[in-house]
Amino acid sequence: MQLISCPWCGPREEVEFAYGGQAHVPYPEDPAALDDEQWAHYVFFRANPKGRFAERWCHSAGCRRWFNAIRDTTTYRFASVYRPDEPRPVI
Template identity: 75%
Template structure:
């Protein structure tokens, strides 16, 4: 089975994790200034690249911490995982 390396727990099976969608989405600085289309774009529209994709995963069955992963959407290979919110 696919293994995902949790920054805290090490390599674990994918079934221990929960997917959290695209990473690094910035909440609008002034939400009330957005019109409906802009708000819909923030809420519903996500990138769908062919290749490296930064996404959130949560290690539900382990340390229950969120992590940021870069996954190749063609091969499903994880290039990196790190604690969420950290740059290094």
């Protein structure tokens, strides 16, 4: 079992967390102006790199807060975690 360090609660078992997708994806400035293809691109198209990647996670069985993490997609190891109001670390 892997431990994930929640920025508010500290290290907890991975079963307490829920994956939330790619971090730092900006919401469209004018969502009403988007057509179906543009909405599909916003909702479904995400980067899928091999290596370190910025992701969103939720401590769903704990404080229920969202946070961001840099995780290596090849090893599943977390390099760092940070609150949404903190600057994104250099990958």
